[in-house]
Amino acid sequence: MAGDVRDIQRAAPRPPRSRGRQVSPDVVVEAWDRCASEWAEWVRSGRDADRECLLDPVMLRLLGNLRGSRVLDLGCGEGYFSRVMARREADVVGVDISPAMIGLAQEEEARRSLGITYCLGDMTDLSVFGKETFDAATAYLSLSDCIDHQLALREAARVLKKKGRLVYCLPHPCFFTPGASWEPRDRLRISGSDHDKLHWKVDRYFQRERVDWMVYPNLPGSTPHFHRPLQDYLEATWEAGLQVTAVVEPIPSPQLLAESQNWQKYLRIGFYLVVQAEKTR
Ligand SMILES: C[S@@+](CC[C@H](N)C(=O)[O-])C[C@H]1O[C@@H](n2cnc3c(N)ncnc32)[C@H](O)[C@@H]1O
Known part of the structure; x- marks a missing residue:
């Protein structure tokens, strides 16, 4: 079945390849280093409801029982999801390209140890790890920030044991395109209310380009993301x-929807995509 899909895709006209690879990794490192402490403050504040209510439950369900598993967290940042997995008794190694992020993760590990090892490194070159070392790997909102997702996925596959699982989550690539935003019902009345949002506008979907986003309002600057159509992620996987x-x-549970109007917009478009994949060869 997968073979048929690939044959169709090979025959289809191809949009231009990613321009992400022309970006120097220094740009990525510099941006995340600059934002690391404010990022950590927000992620650790318990106020990131998308993460805690939408993403974590799905990521954990798709990872299955982590007890005793050796897991590699790719683009671990300041260690948020590495800690979530270590609390479920996984033996976690976190890798991130930003020295500031890894420094914050290590500081937290020194404060409250969960047995996590953090390494400064690039997920596109995991040569410090032998092949078939890990039972599972995760990339929590990091693959779309990586210049070369194909290399990162190949490296993840190499270090996974046979039948090992990779679970990654992304801002939904079909909706968070370079030209996307809410279109207000009335241009003179822009508010956070769901009613005032006419619709979500998607544009430049096939444009593989670097987009600099201000992920959280309290960050001191934007960080580079590399937009790719959905096909690129699935094909590279x-x-x-x-x-x-x-x-x-992921969509909000009935309970979340009953608790706050803020969740309504999550039923209008897909905010996130979570993919589970298994090493077969
Ligand atoms: C959106 S943050 C997510 C961090 C963390 N996974 C979390 O959920 O809090 C993206 C992270 O990917 C890291 N990153 C980007 N490119 C990378 C690469 N090639 N190798 C390792 N880490 C990378 C950045 O430094 C940043 O910490």
């Missing part, structure tokens, strides 16, 4: 030797 076994677009 199976080309790395990983079979996609689940795709989830």
Whole structure:
């Protein structure tokens, strides 16, 4: 079945390839270093409801029982999801390209140890790890910030044991495109209310380009993201030797919807995409 899909895609006209690879990794490092402390403050504040209510439950469900598993967290940042997994008794190694992020993660580990090892490194070159070292790997909102997702996925596949799982989440690539935003119902009345949002506007979907986003309002600057159509992620996943076994677009639970109007907009467009894949060869 997957073979048929690939044949169709090979025959289809191809939009221009990613311009992300022309970006120097220094740009990525510099941006994340600059934002690291404010990022950590926000992520650790318990106020990031998207993470805690939407993403974590799906990521954990797709990872399955982590007890005793050796897990590699790619683009671990200041260690948020590495800690979530270590509390579920996984033996976690976190890798990030930003020295400031890794420094913050290590400081937190020194304060309250969960047995996590953090390494400064690039997820596109995991040569410090032997092949078939890990039972599972995660990339929590980091693959779309990586200049070369194909190399990162190939490296993830190499270090996974046979039947090992990779679970990654992304800002939904079909909606968070370079030209996307809410279109207000009335241009003179722009508010946070769901009613005032006419619709979500998607543009430049096939444009593989670097987009500098201010992810959280309290960050001192923007950080580079590399937009790619959905096809690029799925294709790179199976080309790395990983079979996609689940795709989830998380939505708020009925309980969350009853608690706050803020969740309504999450039923209008897909905010996140979560992919589970298994190493088959
Ligand atoms: C949006 S943050 C997510 C951090 C963390 N996973 C979390 O959820 O809090 C993206 C992270 O990816 C890291 N990153 C980007 N490119 C990378 C690469 N090639 N190798 C390792 N880390 C990378 C950045 O330094 C940043 O910490």
